[in-house]
Amino acid sequence: MTPARILIIAGSDSGGGAGIQADLKTVTLLGGFGMTAITAITAQNTLGVQGVHPIPTDMVLAQMESCIGDIGVDAVKIGMIGSAQTAAAVAERLASLDDIPIVFDPVMVATSGSMLADDATITAFEKLMQVATVITPNLPELQALTGRTIIDLDGLEDAAQALRARTGSIILAKGGHLPQQPQDDQPTIHDLLVDEDMVADFSIRRIDTRHSHGTGCTLASAVAAGLGHGLSLGDAVDRAEAFVACALAAAPGLGGGHGPMGHAMGLTPFYHLCAAKDDDGWDAAAFAARYGDA
Template sequence: MKHVLTIAGSDSGGGAGIQADLKTFSALGVYGMSVLTAVTAQNTLGVQAVEELSPEIVDAQLTSIFSDIRVDAIKIGMVSNAQTIRVIATHLRKQTVPIILDPVMVAKGGHALLRTEAEQALISELLPLATLVTPNLPEAERLTGRSVTNLDEMRLAMHQLATQTGAVLLKGGHLSGAATDLLFDGEVEHRFTSERLDNQHTHGTGCTLSAAIAARMALGEDLTDSVRQAKSYVTEAIRHGFALGQGIGPTHHFHSLWRDTHVYDHS
């Protein structure tokens, strides 16, 4: 069995963050491990509070895992503190496995999840270590300092980011029309387009996609196939996303497994 590590924040509502990553790993047949960077008070209506864990306990978690358990791929999500980012980077420089960086900056409801002073640390410390970085359009605008409102601007931002990191998957979910993501692996551009689903319950989509890519790469698939398979998985998870609470519900990580076992009542 392959082992995949997620380094991210906790979502008390269970739809994003560490919880979404571990569900994705389980659904795709890899063993999930976690290093928490922060705890959020969060539900379907938004983020009400965030408390960061100390860099020392993040360091201890990483040391504990890397000293004992083989890690086959790593996904990084919410890291909001510059010192914590530097601690993570110190550990990652010793690793040779795929590293998928999802630069979580703002929650779906608008709550800032990355401190302004930590942005430069993320750019200087983590981007150079990433095998793949997976920003959405607002995150790409923050990382590049340029406007990204259409496919041509996506290509420009993607190539700019590629000078600072490994491969770039720029997610076009904020555009209208078909859902088109662009991947640049350093040599070739790839375009992944899927139908735009009429379902508001999309909480955790970005976390789920990056976790799915990490799982696929741990299983031995190359980057392009991992992205293609992960996007297909997320599309179906969105298709089966369901109401939970009073706001935006989660994607359904176990949609195929629950269907096969006839467990499909979300009430």
């Protein structure tokens, strides 16, 4: 089966936990084929962002054209955009694509608290939001985009409705920053999928871990991978939520700060997928014994 072709327009995280690196892991493990247009290079680890170098807009567009013109695209994921000029140019190019789902994660601040977009770039998000199929802001991002203070689930929905009305895009409002809600008998995260005539609450048990770097990138890329495969938006979000929960639970515990998630769920796919196809009939344990412990 031909994999879904997912064009990822985002920044590079040298620490491997978020950005392009998390996007590619997610798309690959969900059966897609990831392509990249890198918008910025960061010096980054679990402790924070030590440096950011935006890629010139012309080079971002050249990367996009190389992928679109040859391999083709089934869905697009946008993350860190690099500059206001790049945001405008990317939006203009994507507007010319026909019937291609676009998932925009309006990245402003890294998990560590480091700023990844200046005021001019955030203002330029407006053009990207106009071409997006789905926008995936977390609570601080949604507050910044709408000017609203959000303190509960009703406020999250109201702000998402306001952003949807302004942009015409569907909003996946992430509620991970909300306090525990009165109706929940255990710690729960509520993510709201908001369209003009529909609100769906995707609720998952909160996993208490500091190793949550890259959750937003991962969720948006997983949604894009699902849409690229032809899943309905509801099914794509449902699968993406499950993938993020599993990856959080499998975090390897790396670094001294906000560590990366475990996108491979603690498995070595080569052992588990290729062993069954081996002529000698080896199982995953036999592969591990020969090539090293998985």
